[in-house]
Amino acid sequence: MLAPQAWREAATQVCLALGLGFGGVIAFSSYNKEDNNCQFDAMLVPLINFFTSVLATLVVFAVLGFKANIVNERCIGENTKMIDIFLKMGNISQAIIPSHINxxxxxxxxxxxxxxxxxxxxxxxxxxxxxxxxxVEDELNKEVQGVGLxxxxxxxxxxxxxxxxxxxxLFFLMVINIGLSSMFGVIEGIITPVVDSYKVxxxxxxxxxxFLSFCIGLIFVQRSGSYFVAMFDDYSATLPFLIVVxxxxxxxxxxxxxxxxxxDLRDMMGFAPYRCYYYLWKYITPLVLLSLLIVTLVNMILSPPGYYAWNKDKKYP
Known part of the structure; x- marks a missing residue:
């Protein structure tokens, strides 16, 4: 809870989940009616996102727990066979094995x-x-995230x-749909100001x-693509979001x-928005985001960037 990176990634996840920081929400909101109740939308969308995240969390941890138990059972089976071989070879004395063990x-x-x-x-x-x-706890504690997850x-x-x-x-259809739905907001945030400004x-x-996004994405499918994915995920999709917001x-x-x-909101909706928004926009949110940005920058300066590399001399299972 005290790690700055955890809070930075949490803030980034909020930006990604709610479409903040890259213009998608602003682009979609430009199509709203003039008297649209945006206050209701601002409350409904985070609530839907929250319950969706909770559901996704339950599914993810259930699947990871299932996988951990499967791997643990396999580990016990393989090591039990090794112990049995050691007993037959005399490397381990049968006398030390309890009689109730089968x-x-x-x-x-x-x-x-x-x-x-x-x-x-x-x-x-x-x-x-x-x-x-x-x-099984050791398997659960293994860090699995991003593409590996x-x-x-x-x-x-x-x-x-x-x-x-x-x-x-079903799983990979879901992954494709998630990617497509995410790109709708990203592309709309790019092309809407271009179309409105230059009348193309x-x-x-x-x-x-x-097409340009496709060409840029080709770097991620190279043999070194995983390094670019990690680099973009750590530096292009986290810190810039904080700065933009x-x-x-x-x-x-x-x-x-x-x-x-x-x-403006009063004129648009016909009633005054909650007063708490005033203090959130003017004081609390800027202070929290600036504090998080400063702590993140200090942490990045004190901890030089690094990456995981493939060790050709190590034997992998």
Whole structure:
């Protein structure tokens, strides 16, 4: 909770989920009726997003928990076979194994008991045995995020589902739909000001924007694409969002004026918006965002950027 990166990523997630910082919401709102109740929309959309996020969180953790149990059972099975081989070869004495342990139907508790006994009995030789502890908590604590979550953890978990091809098709259809729906807002935020300012055909602007985005996206499908994904995710999709949103709130609250903006909303909706918005726009939100930006910049300065590289000398399972 005290890590600046966690709060920065949380703020970025809010911007991405609500479409803040890249013009999509502003572009869509330009099509609203003049008397649209935007205060109701401003309350409804975050609530829908909140409950959707809670639902998605439940699904994600359920799938990751299922995967962790599957991997843990596999780990126990493989290491139990290794222990059985060591017993037959004489590397481990049968006398230290409790009589109630049945290797043909061993439980997680039974394996951990045997593991601890062998670790104590073979203190010096234990590292050479290469036995794993096989705790489900260790599997759950492994950091899985970004591309790894969608294309590694989830796909591995779905491989163990009943009718796994069916669920795999549904999952990747969902991923495609999420990507397309996200791009609608992004593209609209780009082409709407272009069309309104330069009076070009919207179809032409859309095609050119999509083609340019496609060309830029080709760098992500190279052999080094994962590095570009990580770089864009860490530096192009987090810190810039904070800066853009800060400038937006400054422009509305201090350049245009909070009082004038509140009057515009009164004229638009026919009633005065809640007074709490005044204090949020003018004081609380700018202060929180600026504090988060300063802490993030200090943390980035003190912690030089780095990346994970493939180790060709390491043997991977």
């Amino acid at each position: 290797f043909s139907a061993i439980t997680a508790e039974g394996y951990h008991e045997v593991y601890d006994i062998i670790k104590r009995a073979k203190r010096e030789e234990f590292p050479a045995l290469n036995l794993q502890s096989c705790y 969608a294309f590694i953890a989830f796909t591995e978990a779905m491989d163990h589902f009943p009718l796994s091809p069916f669920w795999s098709v 055909r919207k179809e032409l602007a859309t095609v050119l924007c999509c 800060i400038f937006e709130i400054i422009a509305v609250s201090f350049v245009y004026g909070t009082d004038k903006f509140m009057e």
